[in-house]
Amino acid sequence: MGQFTEDKRTLSSFDRIYDVVRQIPRGTVATYGQVASLAGNRRWARVVGFALHVNPDPEGIPCYRVVNRSGQVSSAFAFGGGNRQIELLEADGIPCPDGIVDLAKYQWKRATVDYLPE
DNA sequence: GGGGTGACGCGTC
C-alpha cells in the first residue's frame, strides 16, 4: 500500500472510503451515499465515485459492489467495457436484471437491524 | 487563489 501513498491528504479522505468499500461483504452492495456516510461524510457521494475511479487496488477494493441510489450499476465503461460490473455482481450471487440491483434485498447493512428505523 | 469537472443525492416540476 505504499505505491499510492504519495499524497497523504488524498488518502485522508480516500482511505476512509476504500476502507468502507473493502468491508462490503460478498453478496451485498452499497450505495455511493452509503459508503460516503459510513466513511464519515454523507456528502462525499461524489467523492466516492472519484475515489473508486482512481481505485488503487481493484482486487482488494470491490468497487463493483457500489451502485447508485437507484441500485443501478455504473453504465459507464469504468469497469473496462460495459457490463463487467454486472457479471461480477452476479458472480457474487446478486442478480441485476437490466443492470439494476434490488437494494431492498441486497443492500449492505452493517448490522442486522432488529427493526426498521422508518 | 480561482474555475471547471465528476463512477452522486435529493427535492421539484
Add this chain to the structure above:
DNA sequence: CGACGCGCCACCC
C-alpha cells in the same frame, strides 16, 4: 415515473 437543477466535497489545471 422521468427530466432538470442545485448542492456537496475533493481533485486537476
